Amino acid sequence: MVRDRLLPRAxxxxxxxxxxxxxxxxxxxxxxxxxxxxxxxxxxxxxxQPSSAVLSPSLLPGGAFFTNLERVWxxxxxxxxxxxxxxxxxxxxxxxxxxxxxxxxxxVYFRFPLKGAAFALVLVSLMLPTEVLIVALFDLVSRxxxxxxxxxxxxxxxxxxxxxxxxxxxxxxxxxASLADAARIxxxxxLRYLTRILIPMSWNTIGALAVIQFVYAWDQxxxxxxxxxxxxxxVVQVGLRKLIEVGGQTDWGAVMAGAIITMLPPLIVFTxxxxxxxxGFALSEDK
Amino acid sequence: MLSVxxxxxxxGREDRAVFRGAALPWLFLLPSLLILAVxxxxxxxxxxxxxxxxxxxxxxxxQWVGLGNITDLLGSATYRQVALQTLVFTLLSVTGGLLLSxxxxxxxxxxxxxxxxxxxxxxxxxxxSPAIAGTLWLFLFNPEIGVVNQILGDLVGVRPRWLDTPLxxxxxxxxxxxxxxxxxxxxxxxxxxxxxxxDVMEAAQIDGATPAQVFWRVAFPxxxxxxxxxxxxxxxxxxxxSFALTDLLTRGGPYVGxxxxxxxxxxQLYQDGFVNFKxxxxxxxxxxMLALVAFVTFMQFRLGERRVHYGx
Numbered sequence: 085m086v087r088d089r090l091l092p093r094a095x096x097x098x099x100x101x102x103x104x105x106x107x108x109x110x111x112x113x114x115x116x117x118x119x120x121x122x123x124x125x126x127x128x129x130x131x132x133q134p135s136s137a138v139l140s141p142s143l144l145p146g147g148a149f150f151t152n153l154e155r156v157w158x159x160x161x162x163x164x165x166x167x168x169x170x171x172x173x174x175x176x177x178x179x180x181x182x183x184x185x186x187x188x189x190x191x192v193y194f195r196f197p198l199k200g201a202a203f204a205l206v207l208v209s210l211m212l213p214t215e216v217l218i219v220a221l222f223d224l225v226s227r228x229x230x231x232x233x234x235x236x237x238x239x240x241x242x243x244x245x246x247x248x249x250x251x252x253x254x255x256x257x258x259x260x261a262s263l264a265d266a267a268r269i270x271x272x273x274x275l276r277y278l279t280r281i282l283i284p285m286s287w288n289t290i291g292a293l294a295v296i297q298f299v300y301a302w303d304q305x306x307x308x309x310x311x312x313x314x315x316x317x318x319v320v321q322v323g324l325r326k327l328i329e330v331g332g333q334t335d336w337g338a339v340m341a342g343a344i345i346t347m348l349p350p351l352i353v354f355t356x357x358x359x360x361x362x363x364g365f366a367l368s369e370d371k
Numbered sequence: 372m373l374s375v376x377x378x379x380x381x382x383g384r385e386d387r388a389v390f391r392g393a394a395l396p397w398l399f400l401l402p403s404l405l406i407l408a409v410x411x412x413x414x415x416x417x418x419x420x421x422x423x424x425x426x427x428x429x430x431x432x433x434q435w436v437g438l439g440n441i442t443d444l445l446g447s448a449t450y451r452q453v454a455l456q457t458l459v460f461t462l463l464s465v466t467g468g469l470l471l472s473x474x475x476x477x478x479x480x481x482x483x484x485x486x487x488x489x490x491x492x493x494x495x496x497x498x499x500s501p502a503i504a505g506t507l508w509l510f511l512f513n514p515e516i517g518v519v520n521q522i523l524g525d526l527v528g529v530r531p532r533w534l535d536t537p538l539x540x541x542x543x544x545x546x547x548x549x550x551x552x553x554x555x556x557x558x559x560x561x562x563x564x565x566x567x568x569x570d571v572m573e574a575a576q577i578d579g580a581t582p583a584q585v586f587w588r589v590a591f592p593x594x595x596x597x598x599x600x601x602x603x604x605x606x607x608x609x610x611x612x613s614f615a616l617t618d619l620l621t622r623g624g625p626y627v628g629x630x631x632x633x634x635x636x637x638x639q640l641y642q643d644g645f646v647n648f649k650x651x652x653x654x655x656x657x658x659x660m661l662a663l664v665a666f667v668t669f670m671q672f673r674l675g676e677r678r679v680h681y682g683x
Binding site: 109110113140143190191209211214218219221222241242243246249261273309310322328339346350351353355361 | 386387388389390392393395396397399400402403404406407409410411412413414415417418421428475478479481483484489491492493495496497498499500501502503504506507508509510511516518521522524525550553554558561562607611612614615618619637640641644645650653654657660661664665668
């Protein structure tokens with residue numbers, strides 16, 4: 085498969101051999117792409133079929149996508165839960181970015197007592213996943229804070245980002261110190277330095293983190309499932325579960341249409357920031 | 372990946388602590404630290420405390436049992452089965468997922484025409500959530516109405532009961548988890564493969580190494596830092612992200628022995644905490660899982676320092 089990837093051109097002298105190598109690579113890649121996409125392609129086809137065809141073996145696309153979509157959008161309030169998820173994901177992403185930028189600013193550009201301890205507190209939080217703490221977190225948020233069923237319950241606990249703090253810290257450490265010195269001598273304060281100098285130099289990292297944080301926030305499932313009982317505040321991932329739960333008569337065409345639509349926001353964010361994602365986060369040394 | 376940078380930074384970097392002010396850095400850290408304190412550290416302490424009680428959140432009852440919950444769990448056949456299942460699932464999904472994604476990334480980094488498009492087509496499923504993955508697979512593998520069985524039935528005349536047959540259900544969840552994780556792993560492998568020093572590999576080829584030798588003896592060791600990083604992110608994903616997948620796809624079933632065969636640790640914790648309302652037992656499971664995550668993280672730092680080839 086990988087036969088002539090690394091061979092210098094001189095070695096694959098015969099053009100037919102090179103072309104045959106190309107063909108096998110294309111074939112393998114197309115197969116791989118098809119295999120990975122198969123569940124999505126099948127879902128997409130079923131989402132377009134009218135109810136009569138959804139439960140048949142037919143794999144011919146139909147014209148009922150918008151009819152199916154309308155059923156989940158209106159009857160199952162998918163629109164409402166999509167909006168909820170969007171509010172949560174955008175707020176969490178923006179909040180995490182701002183908080184992580186501020187924390188990294190403090191860790192890189194200041195010297196202060198207990199800095200190591202503060203950094204350790206952020207570091208160790210990576211080892212404490214919400215899923216594991218869920219019973220106590222539920223108790224705290226619902227009984228002590230009385231936040232059950234509110235957006236605060238699915239937004240505020242996720243605003244701090246250890247990953248973001250680390251990545252911004254690493255990125256800031258790669259920016260020459262002389263820049264900060266010059267800025268300070270020119271009378272520029274830390275916040276102005278952050279907004280005028282650091283942020284414009286950090287768009288790749290910000291974009292890469294935004295993708296990860298948006299996808300993470302959008303994918304939240306277990307926590308909203310337990311803390312959110314009001315349907316009109318529920319996020320779309322749990323909303324899907326309700327669609328399937330309706331008993332034996334699940335409207336699968338509508339569910340598939342809903343699933344496809346639910347994929348779109350993270351896909352749009354991912355596509356829009358794909359360049360930053362590969363450059364800022366995917367670890368290339370020449371960023 | 373981080374460690375590459377950290378090492379370099381540790382060695383004689385210029386000091387960037389240029390701004391003055393004693394309160395200012397704390398002011399910048401306050402929002403993050405406050406949220407971590409209230410929503411991570413406080414729940415951690417409460418989990419450890421609750422683990423010592425036979426408690427029920429709904430009734431509001433609490434009775435101190437010390438390590439009783441923990442010893443109950445360790446002695447429970449159900450919990451031991453769930454732990455074993457989690458271990459097998461994690462092993463299979465992490466090794467299967469990493470091997471497959473490394474192969475696909477290697478293939479996609481060949482300089483063929485349209486390789487950018489192929490790469491994009493391989494990584495876009497990153498935008499897919501575990502819950503949607505569960506929903507899609509539930510429909511596709513439904514024994515009666517699922518597309519897979521309809522096609523299989525027409526072609527070879529078999530219609531396996533995917534979700535009711537223990538081994539099939541376990542395999543299905545594992546394959547679904549591998550499939551769900553592929554895109555994420557491929558992103559990282561693609562980036563690392565692009566950064567491989569080509570001169571080293573070319574030298575190996577000129578010395579007469581076969582492509583397989585170049586891959587296993589040269590490229591694979593150079594890719595060990597990213598593989599290492601992915602092993603741990605994948606373990607964490609197998610432990611936690613599998614919840615939505617199993618909840619939608621199998622509800623932890625089908626039942627075998629003492630527990631559902633696709634009931635993994637987090638699913639059991641959720642069941643005990645929010646379905647059976649055995650709050651103390653659920654908290655004790657949380658405490659045990661904290662120890663597990665701490666162990667995994669410890670191994671990551673411990674082995675990361677010694678075993679990994681950091682390249683250039």
